[in-house]
Amino acid sequence: SKAMQEIYRKIEKVSQTQSTVLIRGESGVGKELVARAIHYNSPRAHKTLVEISCASLPETLLESELFGYEKGAFTGAVAHKKGRFELADGGTIFLDEIGEISESVQTKLLRVLQEKEIMHLGGTKPIKVDVRVIAATNRDLEKALSQGKFREDLYFRLNVIPIFIPPLRERKEDIPLLLEYFIKKACQENNKPLMKISDQALELCMNY
Numbered sequence: 001s002k003a004m005q006e007i008y009r010k011i012e013k014v015s016q017t018q019s020t021v022l023i024r025g026e027s028g029v030g031k032e033l034v035a036r037a038i039h040y041n042s043p044r045a046h047k048t049l050v051e052i053s054c055a056s057l058p059e060t061l062l063e064s065e066l067f068g069y070e071k072g073a074f075t076g077a078v079a080h081k082k083g084r085f086e087l088a089d090g091g092t093i094f095l096d097e098i099g100e101i102s103e104s105v106q107t108k109l110l111r112v113l114q115e116k117e118i119m120h121l122g123g124t125k126p127i128k129v130d131v132r133v134i135a136a137t138n139r140d141l142e143k144a145l146s147q148g149k150f151r152e153d154l155y156f157r158l159n160v161i162p163i164f165i166p167p168l169r170e171r172k173e174d175i176p177l178l179l180e181y182f183i184k185k186a187c188q189e190n191n192k193p194l195m196k197i198s199d200q201a202l203e204l205c206m207n208y
Helices: 002-015 031-040 059-067 103-115 141-146 152-158 172-189 199-207
Strands: 021-024 049-053 092-096 132-137 161-164
Touching: 002 031, 002 161, 021 031, 031 049, 031 092, 031 132, 059 103, 103 152, 141 152, 172 199
Parallel strands: 021 132, 021 161, 049 092, 092 132
Antiparallel strands: none
16 A cells, blocks of 8 residues: 555665654554564664563563662662663663553663663663663653653654554455465464465455
8 A cells, every 4th residue: 555655665764764753553563573574674774673562561560671770779679680671781672562661661761762771770870771672652742742651852852754554444455465465374373275365355344
């Protein structure tokens, strides 16, 4: 579809920069696929891509996962642990569902974007990191801004290059291509001869 061609062109341009990217779109549109395409077409492709879903972890755990911690920083911290930003050093970090992070994590993330450094939980020395940040959300961040739930300065730091992925219902011409891809993949995985979708089934999918 025209919309996806436009996104491919944007991926091509964006991947050659170091700019922070904010990928927007409903659940299931493929935001993580766009993030991976940007990383693997960038000069950082030979380095690590670290992905983390910000909604899947409670606030305290998310902080320790992102920024790491020192031994004894909290109960159960029996050893020093590197955070995801350190693991992504030289590469890219993909922060999925960025709209779900707490105010405390927002403040610390802003510091990383501004100063290019992190601080371990329980640590006293800042640690420099060279990481390209790609974030994604299905939330209305502008609404969260107006409600005071998302920091304005962080929003502008993240929204340097926005990429919006329209839902499939707005680019229906992609449906036959995707069906063909998934059927081929399923046949290969199950050692079946290559099947084709019937015209009737295709029509049902197109009208869904």
